[in-house]
Amino acid sequence: MDLRLAFAAMVPExxxxxxxxxxxxxxxxxxxxxxxxxxxxxxxxxxxAVVITLGLLAVMARVExxxxxxxxxxxxxxxxxxxxxxxxVRRRLPAHVSADHALLDELxxxxxxxxxxxxxxxxxxxxxxxxxxxxxxxxxxxASSGATPVDLLxxxxxxxxxxxxLAVLVPLAYLLGRWMNRVAFGRHVQDLRRRIAELEA
Amino acid sequence: MRDEQRFLEAxxxxxxxxxxxVNLYVDDADERKDLEQxxxxxxxxxxxxxxxxxxxxxxxxxxxxxxxxxxxxRPRVVERNDHLEQLPGVGHDPSIRNDDAQRLxxxxxxxxxxxxxxxxxxxxxxxxxxxxxxxxxxANHVGVKLHRIKARLxxxxxxx
Numbered sequence: 001m002d003l004r005l006a007f008a009a010m011v012p013e014x015x016x017x018x019x020x021x022x023x024x025x026x027x028x029x030x031x032x033x034x035x036x037x038x039x040x041x042x043x044x045x046x047x048x049a050v051v052i053t054l055g056l057l058a059v060m061a062r063v064e065x066x067x068x069x070x071x072x073x074x075x076x077x078x079x080x081x082x083x084x085x086x087x088x089v090r091r092r093l094p095a096h097v098s099a100d101h102a103l104l105d106e107l108x109x110x111x112x113x114x115x116x117x118x119x120x121x122x123x124x125x126x127x128x129x130x131x132x133x134x135x136x137x138x139x140x141x142x143a144s145s146g147a148t149p150v151d152l153l154x155x156x157x158x159x160x161x162x163x164x165x166l167a168v169l170v171p172l173a174y175l176l177g178r179w180m181n182r183v184a185f186g187r188h189v190q191d192l193r194r195r196i197a198e199l200e201a
Numbered sequence: 202m203r204d205e206q207r208f209l210e211a212x213x214x215x216x217x218x219x220x221x222x223v224n225l226y227v228d229d230a231d232e233r234k235d236l237e238q239x240x241x242x243x244x245x246x247x248x249x250x251x252x253x254x255x256x257x258x259x260x261x262x263x264x265x266x267x268x269x270x271x272x273x274x275r276p277r278v279v280e281r282n283d284h285l286e287q288l289p290g291v292g293h294d295p296s297i298r299n300d301d302a303q304r305l306x307x308x309x310x311x312x313x314x315x316x317x318x319x320x321x322x323x324x325x326x327x328x329x330x331x332x333x334x335x336x337x338x339x340a341n342h343v344g345v346k347l348h349r350i351k352a353r354l355x356x357x358x359x360x361x
Binding site for chain 1: 242324
């Protein structure tokens with residue numbers, strides 16, 4: 001068998017003429033490439049972070065308890081940090097597949113960028129979740145009972161409830177986020193790393 | 202608009218190249234359409250970076266391979282076996298009418314993904330240095346890998 005001839009015959013000569021011709025509208029449809037999806041997801045995250053931060057600022061303006069405001073302020077600061085980190089990661093992500101990079105470099109770039117995005121989200125959630133959970137707990141407690149946060153925290157049963165909530169909710173939310181990241185991108189990163197190893201072998 | 206038209210015309214001339222490559226990675230007709238679409242989209246986005254230093258076909262090969270191999274694809278179980286005849290359904294493409302091409306296609310589908318890229322470039326007529334430039338390997342490394350891939354292909358294509 002002549003491999004070159006057989007290879008050329010894998011797509012019949014008449015294929016381009018009979019198949020749907022390239023259309024201009026196709027060039028403007030949304031890309032399904034993970035890079036585009038990552039960039040879109042990061043932009044969405046940043047949008048949510050801005051909306052949540054504005055919401056928190058509005059709540060802070062209404063709440064008079066210092067402790068709640070300090071905790072909510074902490075969330076705002078971490079949100080701003082998360083926003084900046086997401087922006088940095090997004091800026092590092094190329095907008096499209098490169099025609100200048102060799103395949104091996106491109107595979108490494110995609111695997112590293114996806115890893116960086118997952119690590120960033122997990123790290124941010126680890127810092128934000130405890131503060132957000134405590135802020136939410138105290139806000140809910142003060143709003144429903146009318147007591148001040150200091151009064152609330154002075155009650156042993158409330159304090160124990162807060163500790164239990166944190167001990168359960170924070171790792172649970174963190175692990176859930178981690179799992180969702182793995183489901184969404186874990187296999188993809190594994191595939192990219194496998195292809196890198198194959199090429200280098 | 203004129204640039205878009207120029208791009209579409211240039212790409213139309215190289216459509217078979219992309220189709221051949223796409224067919225090496227997916228069997229399902231709908232998936233093929235999506236993958237081909239994605240390759241053209243990425244080529245269009247990268248089009249402003251085409252400076253004409255390389256041949257258009259080489260540039261397109263680079264974009265196509267970089268797109269196909271960095272995309273998320275549905276997991277597929279591909280059995281490894283020494284003879285094609287023992288895997289009647291694997292890689293069978295009803296649109297390929299030439300018997301040799303059909304056998305080769307099925308054999309290529311049994312190779313690891315990056316080996317398929319390497320042998321495809323070789324069969325398109327690129328030399329070791331050019332293949333190395335597209336894949337990011339040295340010419341020597343390409344030679345070694347090619348030797349291994351050909352041995353595996355011979356094994357797969359050997360009549361029972």
